[in-house]
Amino acid sequence: MFRILIIRSIWVMFSISIVSLIAPTGISQVMANEENIIAEVEENSEENVEVSESAIVPVEIYKYDISSVLVPTSYALALNPYELPIKTNDGNVSTSQIISHNYGIVNRSTRDKLITITLSIEDMNAGKIIFVDSSEEALKADEDIYAIYLTVVPSDSTGIKINGANIGKDTSAEALASVAMNKAEEKAVVLKEGENCISFKLARAIYEFGGNKEIELHLDKSKTEEYEPQLVDLAADNGGVTAFTFDGVMNPNADWGKLSKGVNVSVTYSYKNVVGDETIVNGTGAMIAN
Incomplete structure (x- = not known):
């Protein structure tokens, strides 16, 4: 995972250096793609959360009342x-x-x-x-x-x-x-x-x-x-x-x-x-x- 992120970052930097000479709109497209990837990672993280069943805890009152x-x-x-x-x-x-x-x-x-x-x-x-x-x-x-x-x-x-x-x-x-x-x-x-x-x-x-x-x-x-x-x-x-x-x-x-x-x-x-x-x-x- 760490290695992929490094390679991707190099590619993005390289794309920016070339595309910037051609057309400014290319930069927006690359940044949008990067945001989509981050959003997918966050969404996948939420899907991995597991929730247990609720446990009902009866809380009783310990008491005794003697009237004499x-x-x-x-x-x-x-x-x-x-x-x-x-x-x-x-x-x-x-x-x-x-x-x-x-x-x-x-x-x-x-x-x-x-x-x-x-x-x-x-x-x-x-x-x-x-x-x-x-x-x-x-x-x-x-x-x-x-x-x-x-x-x-x-x-x-x-x-x-x-x-x-x-x-x-x-x-x-x-x-x-x-x-x-x-x-x-x-x-x-x-x-x-x-x-x-x-x-x-x-x-x-x-x-x-x-x-x-x-x-x-x-x-x-x-x-x-x-x-x-x-x-x-x-x-x-x-x-x-x-x-x-x-x-x-x-x-x-x-x-x-x-x-x-x-x-x-x-x-x-x-x-x-x-x-x-x-x-x-x-x-x-x-x-x-x-």
């Missing part, structure tokens, strides 16, 4: 307007006007969860009880007014315990009906008759596959079915647990004995995956602003 939130299965709440000494299940005696256990919530899910508690308050005395906005308003109410300042109080960030131990992955829902917590009293939410809400942001739990396996990138996609996620632990630093309780005061001057009934509190839990822009209120362990 533990909430209390029972509740203990009482109104104690005359501050009688009431023994609680932790062995202590309380004279508070609103006596309540502390209730825990645990996120055992694979995703961060936003848990909302809806508390529906109903007076069972045909509207005789008034739910006021402040403790002062209840304590200074006239004697003929059945005033209650009722709140739900979140736990602070110091942690939740049961019988002196931290809540763990094996804690039962039944055990969450009475936990130990420190109140974030300044962040209490006032409850009024009707629906009231309080929300918490809890971090996801820690899972592994088969206890100690790792996810591998296999050519055979069916091998991913061998993995079964197992709960290893709750989120670090108590990020996956929280608690709340009820508190408040009542008008001590009212004749509460004239009422035949108390109030009903309906508790409903709902939860969803965290979006990411929820901010925990300072001073609380997990409560977010509604």
Whole structure:
């Protein structure tokens, strides 16, 4: 190939030197022939390109989504307007006007969860009880007014315990009906008759596959079915647990004995995956602003 090109170049140069003495049009013809040859070489090169068949690569999503939130299965709440000494299940005696256990919530899910508690308050005395906005308003109410300042109080960030131990992955829902917590009293939410809400942001739990396996990138996609996620632990630093309780005061001057009934509190839990822009209120362990 190299030798042919050299000979051809000599011929072209020779033709130009002779033809130029005869007629200028001969030069154009020779150059045109040269361009045609180059074009043929380029065209032949394109014909030699081979294209393989397309390979379809299925790109799967390696995921697992376990939704598991533990909430209390029972509740203990009482109104104690005359501050009688009431023994609680932790062995202590309380004279508070609103006596309540502390209730825990645990996120055992694979995703961060936003848990909302809806508390529906109903007076069972045909509207005789008034739910006021402040403790002062209840304590200074006239004697003929059945005033209650009722709140739900979140736990602070110091942690939740049961019988002196931290809540763990094996804690039962039944055990969450009475936990130990420190109140974030300044962040209490006032409850009024009707629906009231309080929300918490809890971090996801820690899972592994088969206890100690790792996810591998296999050519055979069916091998991913061998993995079964197992709960290893709750989120670090108590990020996956929280608690709340009820508190408040009542008008001590009212004749509460004239009422035949108390109030009903309906508790409903709902939860969803965290979006990411929820901010925990300072001073609380997990409560977010509604």
